[in-house]
Amino acid sequence: MACRSGCCCGSGPINEDNARFLLLALFIVIYLLCGAAVFSALEQPKEREAKERWTQRFEHFSQKYNLSKKDLNNFLRNYEEANVAGIRVDTIRPRWDFTGAFYFVGTVVSTIGFGMTTPATIGGKVFLMFYGLLGCAATILFFNLFLERVITVIAVVLKSCHERRYNKAVLPQNGRRVSEGNKSGGAGGSGGGKGEDLAGWKPSVYCVMLILGAAAILVSCCASLMYSAAEGWGYLDSLYFCFVAFSTIGFGDMVSSQRVVYEGHATAAYRLGNFFFILTGVCCIYSLFNVISIVIKQVLNWLLRRLEAPCRCCFPRRGHHPHRHPRRNVVAPGHLRARRDPSIETDAINESETDTGRRMSGEMISMRDFLAANKVNLAIMQKQLSEMAIGHPRQSGSSSRQNGFSGGVGALGIMNNRLAETSVDR
Amino acid sequence: MKTDFSCCCSSLIPSRDTARCYLLFVLIAFYMLAGAAIFSSLERPAELQAHQLWEKRLRDFGHEHNISREDLKTLLLHYEKARTAGIRTEPGRALWDIPGAFYFVGTVVSTIGFGVTAPSTVTGKVLLVFYGLLGCSATILFFNLFLERIITLLGLLIFRCNGWKTGYRKPSVYQVTLILFVAVLLVACGAASLYSAMEGWTFLESLYFCFVAFSTVGFGDFVSGQREHHEDTWETNCLFPKSLCKQYSVAPLKNQTKKFRQVNELNSDNM
Numbered sequence: 001m002a003c004r005s006g007c008c009c010g011s012g013p014i015n016e017d018n019a020r021f022l023l024l025a026l027f028i029v030i031y032l033l034c035g036a037a038v039f040s041a042l043e044q045p046k047e048r049e050a051k052e053r054w055t056q057r058f059e060h061f062s063q064k065y066n067l068s069k070k071d072l073n074n075f076l077r078n079y080e081e082a083n084v085a086g087i088r089v090d091t092i093r094p095r096w097d098f099t100g101a102f103y104f105v106g107t108v109v110s111t112i113g114f115g116m117t118t119p120a121t122i123g124g125k126v127f128l129m130f131y132g133l134l135g136c137a138a139t140i141l142f143f144n145l146f147l148e149r150v151i152t153v154i155a156v157v158l159k160s161c162h163e164r165r166y167n168k169a170v171l172p173q174n175g176r177r178v179s180e181g182n183k184s185g186g187a188g189g190s191g192g193g194k195g196e197d198l199a200g201w202k203p204s205v206y207c208v209m210l211i212l213g214a215a216a217i218l219v220s221c222c223a224s225l226m227y228s229a230a231e232g233w234g235y236l237d238s239l240y241f242c243f244v245a246f247s248t249i250g251f252g253d254m255v256s257s258q259r260v261v262y263e264g265h266a267t268a269a270y271r272l273g274n275f276f277f278i279l280t281g282v283c284c285i286y287s288l289f290n291v292i293s294i295v296i297k298q299v300l301n302w303l304l305r306r307l308e309a310p311c312r313c314c315f316p317r318r319g320h321h322p323h324r325h326p327r328r329n330v331v332a333p334g335h336l337r338a339r340r341d342p343s344i345e346t347d348a349i350n351e352s353e354t355d356t357g358r359r360m361s362g363e364m365i366s367m368r369d370f371l372a373a374n375k376v377n378l379a380i381m382q383k384q385l386s387e388m389a390i391g392h393p394r395q396s397g398s399s400s401r402q403n404g405f406s407g408g409v410g411a412l413g414i415m416n417n418r419l420a421e422t423s424v425d426r
Numbered sequence: 427m428k429t430d431f432s433c434c435c436s437s438l439i440p441s442r443d444t445a446r447c448y449l450l451f452v453l454i455a456f457y458m459l460a461g462a463a464i465f466s467s468l469e470r471p472a473e474l475q476a477h478q479l480w481e482k483r484l485r486d487f488g489h490e491h492n493i494s495r496e497d498l499k500t501l502l503l504h505y506e507k508a509r510t511a512g513i514r515t516e517p518g519r520a521l522w523d524i525p526g527a528f529y530f531v532g533t534v535v536s537t538i539g540f541g542v543t544a545p546s547t548v549t550g551k552v553l554l555v556f557y558g559l560l561g562c563s564a565t566i567l568f569f570n571l572f573l574e575r576i577i578t579l580l581g582l583l584i585f586r587c588n589g590w591k592t593g594y595r596k597p598s599v600y601q602v603t604l605i606l607f608v609a610v611l612l613v614a615c616g617a618a619s620l621y622s623a624m625e626g627w628t629f630l631e632s633l634y635f636c637f638v639a640f641s642t643v644g645f646g647d648f649v650s651g652q653r654e655h656h657e658d659t660w661e662t663n664c665l666f667p668k669s670l671c672k673q674y675s676v677a678p679l680k681n682q683t684k685k686f687r688q689v690n691e692l693n694s695d696n697m
Contacts, residue, residue: 017578021571028564032531035557040527042550047522050511050546057504065493077515078483079502084647085476089502096473101466105458113643115541120476124468125634131461136641138454145447152443240551247562249539252646253510292559293567411570421599 020300085120092258099271103257106275109135110282112250116258144412147287151203154211158203205298209291216284220246223277230262230270246281247289511546518652529651535561538644542652577602614640621650 014022062072086095094100095117104117108128119125224238233241233254241254257274261267440448488498505513512521520526521543530543534554545551581597588595618632627635627648635648 021575024568035531036524036528040522040524042547044522046546054508054513061501065491067491073515075487082480087480089499096466096470098462098466102462105461111642113645115645118645118647119469120472121468129637132641142450149447243555247558248537251539251541251544253541253544289563289566292563296564296567
C-alpha cells in the first residue's frame with residue numbers, strides 16, 4: 001500500500017493489535033530503563049557503604065582472633081549453606097513441619113515465593129515443578145474468578161445507587177416525566193422505563209479502580225498494624241512488606257510469621273491473621289493490577305488513534321472499523337456481513353474492549369458485541385434492532401460508557417470468545 | 427437451580443458463578459494441605475540433618491579458634507545484614523550498577539522478585555510501591571496481549587494447516603495448551619542447558635531454576651547472572667521475557683480447561 005509522503009505510515013501494514021502489542025513492549029522497556037537509572041542512583045551509595053562496613057568488620061574480626069581470611073570465608077560459606085537450608089542466627093520456626101510446609105506451599109501456588117523455605121532434596125525440587133504447574137494455574141484461576149465476582153458485586157451496588165438516584169429524579173414528577181428523563185443523568189436520554197435504560201449499564205473502569213484501590217489501601221493499613229505490632233517492624237516497613245507480598249513479588253528480605261513464638265500467646269491467631277491478610281491482600285492487589293491494565297490498554301488505544309489519524313487518508317485499512325466514518329443510525333446489512341467474516345488478523349470478533357474506547361454517544365450497536373457481551377438471543381435482538389430503527393436511542397447511554405469491561409477482565413477476559421470452548425457461537 | 431421459596435432462603439443459594447468460586451477455593455485448600463504433607467515428609471529429614479551439621483560446624487569453629495559463641499553470633503548477625511545488602515563470600519557482580527538495577531526492576535515488574543537485590547533505603551522502598559503498581563499492571567497487560575497474539579497466530583496456523591477446507595475455526599483450548607506446553611518445555615530445556623553451562627549448576631537444578639523463575643515464583647535460592655562474568659548476562663536476560671510470556675500463557679489456558687470441567691460438574695449437578 002503506497003503512501004503519500006508527509007504522514008507517519010509506519011503503522012500501515014501492521015494491524016492494530018500488533019501495533020498495540022509493540023507499543024506496549026516499547027513503553028515497558030523505556031519504563032524499565034528509567035526505573036533502573038533511578039533505583040541505581042538511590043541505592044548504589046548505600047551498597048558501597050554496606051560493602052565498606054562489612055569489609056571493615058571482616059578485617060577486624062579476623063585480626064582479633066588471628067584467623068586467616070580463607071578460614072573465615074570458609075566458615076561464612078558454611079553459614080550460607082545453612083542459610084539456604086533455612087537456618088538463621090536467631091532460632092526461627094521449623095521450615096518443614098506441617099505448618100511450615102503449608103506456608104511454603106502457599107508461597108508457591110500464589111507465586112509470591114519469599115524463598116525463606118526452598119526444597120533442598122532433588123525429590124522435592126522435581127515434585128515442586130509438577131505441583132507448581134497445577135497449583136499456580138488453579139490459583140491464577142481463583143484470583144481471576146475473584147476479580148470477576150468483585151466487579152460483579154461492585155456493578156450491582158453501583159447500579160442500585162444509580163437507579164435510586166434516577167428514580168428520585170424521575171418519579172416525583174410524573175407529568176413531566178419525558179422531559180425530566182431527557183435531563184436526568186447520563187444514563188440515557190430516553191423516557192423509557194427505568195429498567196430499560198439501565199439494562200446494559202456497566203460500571204466505569206475508573207470507578208472500579210478507585211474502589212479497589214481504596215480496598216487495597218484499607219487491607220494494607222490494617223495488615224501493617226498487625227505486622228508492626230507482632231514483628232516489631234516499623235509501620236512504613238510493614239507497608240512495604242505488604243506491598244511486596246500482596247503484589248506476589250515476594251523478595252524475601254522481610255518475611256512474616258517466622259518466629260517460633262509471639263508474645264501474648266497470640267501465635268496461632270497471628271499465623272491465621274497472616275494467612276487471611278495475605279490471601280485478601282493478594283486478591284485485592286491482583287484485581288487492582290488487572291483493572292489498571294485495562295486503563296493502560298485504553299491509553300494505548302487512544303495513542304494509536306492519535307498516531308494513525310494523519311495516516312487515515314493514506315490507506316484503506318483491512319480492519320475497516322466503520323465507526324470512524326460518519327455515523328449512521330441503522331445497522332446496515334452490508335456492515336454486518338463484512339463484520340461477520342472473521343478477519344483473522346484484525347481479530348474482528350473480539351474487539352469489544354477496544355470498541356468501547358472508540359464508540360461515541362448515539363452510536364449503533366454492533367451485532368458481535370451483542371453476541372459477545374450479552375449472549376442475547378435472537379428474539380430480543382430483533383426487538384432491540386427494530387426499536388433502534390424507529391430512532392429510539394435506547395441503548396445509547398449504556399453503550400456509550402467507556403467502561404472497558406464488556407469483554408471481561410484479565411486473562412479470562414482475553415480468552416473470552418477467542419477459543420472454541422469460550423465462544424458463544426460454537 | 428433457583429427455586430422460589432416463600433422464605434428468604436433463596437438468597438442463601440449461591441449463583442453458579444459464586445458456587446464455582448467456593449468450589450475452587452475448597453479444592454485449592456485441599457491441594458495445599460496435601461502438598462504440605464508431601465513436602466514435609468520429603469524435606470524434613472534433610473532439614474534436621476542440616477541443623478545438626480551447622481551446630482557441629484559452629485561448635486568446632488568456636489573451639490578451634492577459641493571464639494566465644496556470643497562473638498560468633500554477633501559476626502553472623504552482621505553478615506546477615508550484609509547479605510541483605512548483597513554481599514556474598516563469592517565475589518559477585520555489583521548489585522546496583524545500571525545493569526544490576528535493570529535486572530532488579532525486571533524482577534519487580536514481572537513479579538518474580540528473587541530478592542537478591544532489594545531496596546534498602548526508605549526512598550527506594552516508597553518508590554518501589556508506586557513504580558511497581560504501574561509496572562506490574564503494564565506487564566500483566568503485556569502477558570495478556572501476548573497470550574492473545576499467540577492464540578490468534580495459532581488459530582491462523584491451524585486454519586492454514588487444515589488447507590482452508592472447513593473455514594476458519596477458533597482453536598481449541600486443548601490444542602493451544604499442548605502447543606504452549608511444548609514451547610515452554612523447549613525454551614526451558616534450552617535455557618537450562620545455557621544456565622548449566624554458564625552457572626555451573628546441574629541440568630536438573632537449571633530446570634528447577636527455569637520453572638521457579640518463569641512461573642514468577644522466584645524463590646531466590648538460585649539466581650542467574652550473579653557471577654562476575656558480564657558477557658553472559660545479556661543472553662540470559664534476553665531469554666527471560668520470552669520464556670516468561672510462554673509460562674504465563676500456559677497457566678491461564680489451564681484455567682480455562684479447569685473452569686470448563688468445573689462448569690460441567692456444576693451443570694451435571696443441576697440436571
